[in-house]
Amino acid sequence: MSHDSDQKKFQAEFSAKEYLENYYAKADLMMVHKYVVERTAATETMRIMMWLDNVCSPLIRAFFGKEKATILELGGGPTLYQLMNIADEVKEIYFTDYVEDNLNEIRAWKNNESSAFNWRNFFKAALMIKNDTIHISDEEIESLEKQLRHKITKVERCDIFHKDLGVTEKSFDVINTHFVAESATSSKDQWEMALKNIYHKLNDGGLLFMSALRGAKSSYKVLEKSFPAVELYENDMEVGLKNAGFHIIRVSAIHTEDKSNNYEGFMFVVAQKK
Numbered sequence: 001m002s003h004d005s006d007q008k009k010f011q012a013e014f015s016a017k018e019y020l021e022n023y024y025a026k027a028d029l030m031m032v033h034k035y036v037v038e039r040t041a042a043t044e045t046m047r048i049m050m051w052l053d054n055v056c057s058p059l060i061r062a063f064f065g066k067e068k069a070t071i072l073e074l075g076g077g078p079t080l081y082q083l084m085n086i087a088d089e090v091k092e093i094y095f096t097d098y099v100e101d102n103l104n105e106i107r108a109w110k111n112n113e114s115s116a117f118n119w120r121n122f123f124k125a126a127l128m129i130k131n132d133t134i135h136i137s138d139e140e141i142e143s144l145e146k147q148l149r150h151k152i153t154k155v156e157r158c159d160i161f162h163k164d165l166g167v168t169e170k171s172f173d174v175i176n177t178h179f180v181a182e183s184a185t186s187s188k189d190q191w192e193m194a195l196k197n198i199y200h201k202l203n204d205g206g207l208l209f210m211s212a213l214r215g216a217k218s219s220y221k222v223l224e225k226s227f228p229a230v231e232l233y234e235n236d237m238e239v240g241l242k243n244a245g246f247h248i249i250r251v252s253a254i255h256t257e258d259k260s261n262n263y264e265g266f267m268f269v270v271a272q273k274k
Contacts, residue, residue, distance in 0.1 A: 016078035016101040019222065020117045024079065032125045033134050044266065045081055046125060047254060048178065048211055051268050053085035053129050055250070056209045059270065060089040060174060063207060067091050069173035072201065074158060074165065075180030078105035080119050080148065082178050084126035087148045094169055096158035098184070106155050119145075160184055160194040164201065171203045178211045186218055186228035188236075195244040202273040208246065210271075212237065214253055215264030229263070237267055246271035 024045075032046055060069050066089060073083060073095045083093060097103050108116035123144050127136045159166035160181055181194040198208060213220055216229035232240075234251055241248050248271050255265040 014099055014101070014222070014227075016099070016105045017117075020078055020105070024081070024117070024119075024122070026121070032128045044254075044256060046129075048266075048268075049081055049085050049122075049126055050129055051211070052082065052209070053126070055268075055270065056176075057086045057089050059207060059249075060086060063205070064173055070094065070169075071174040071176055072096065072165075072167065072169070072172040074175050074177035074198065075160065075184070076102070076106070076178075078102040078117070080106070080109065081122045081126070082176065083148060083152075084119075084123055084144065085130055086176070087144065087151055090151060090174065092153045093148075093151045094167070094172065095152050095155045096165070096167055098157060098159060100157065103155050103157065106152070110149050110152055110155065112149070160197060161190060163197055165197055167201065171201055172206060173203050174207045174209065175202055176209045179213060181210075182212045182216065182230045182232055183220060183227065186230060188230050191230045191232075192240050192243060195240050195246075199244045199246060199273055204273060206273045207249075208269065208271045208273075210269040212267045212269065213263040214255075214267045217262050220262050226262075232267070234267060237269060241269070241271050245273065247274045 063069075069090045071086070071090045071093050073093055076082065076095050076097050077099075078101070087093070095106055097106075105117060109119065120141060123141045124136050127140055127144060128134055154169075156168070157166060161184075175198055177198070181191050181198070184194070185191060202208065212232060213229055215233060216231055218229060218231060220227055220229045234253055237251055238248060250270040251267060253265055253267045256263070
């Protein structure tokens with residue numbers, strides 16, 4: 001199947017609201033509490049937030065200074081959790097996705113519309129992680145919500161298989177992308193092309209923060225629907241990044257206990273354009 005037909009299938013079959021209601025309607029605050037108090041593992045989404053907070057956020061400040069970096073959220077879907085723990089370190093966020101339904105969800109939230117998904121529990125979780133405490137006030141939550149709304153300066157469509165990612169802005173200091181390149185096609189060649197497109201959209205010295213499916217068996221499942229994926233492991237990731245031109249800072253992996261979605265875990269990537 002070509003990447004064009006893969007993308008059209010995703011666009012036609014993916015429902016943003018159904019996805020949010022099934023996967024994000026209830027943030028597992030007890031798991032975050034357990035992490036803060038006992039330092040034990042949390043849910044997969046919370047692990048990504050912890051990685052962004054513990055690894056990525058300090059790197060943004062170290063490389064670019066506080067609130068100076070421009071960031072491209074590439075293929076952000078209808079979700080915001082992946083920006084909450086880095087928002088205060090960046091100057092502005094350019095939010096993109098391939099699916100218009102996802103972009104409409106983000107626009108609704110940014111405009112504070114009543115139909116928008118309620119991310120409040122996730123903002124609370126982000127602050128619990130960042131501040132290392134379970135005691136978070138309503139004022140702190142509202143402040144972070146306001147900050148993220150302000151820093152998302154543009155919401156537009158992207159295409160990772162387009163040479164410039166289909167994004168009008170010239171280049172970025174940071175590209176933040178999660179479960180996109182490897183889950184938009186079943187072709188490893190197309191995946192490698194997407195990595196090269198990402199590389200060229202970064203400023204010199206720019207950083208890539210990426211999480212990816214590990215060991216997806218040519219597809220993965222969302223709401224019992226199968227979508228294409230590239231089967232990747234750590235060595236594949238390292239080779240692909242190097243071939244695209246990246247200097248690899250870190251590639252790590254976690255395993256998932258639930259194999260029903262047809263993948264074995266996640267990989268976390270930090271790489272730099274030299």
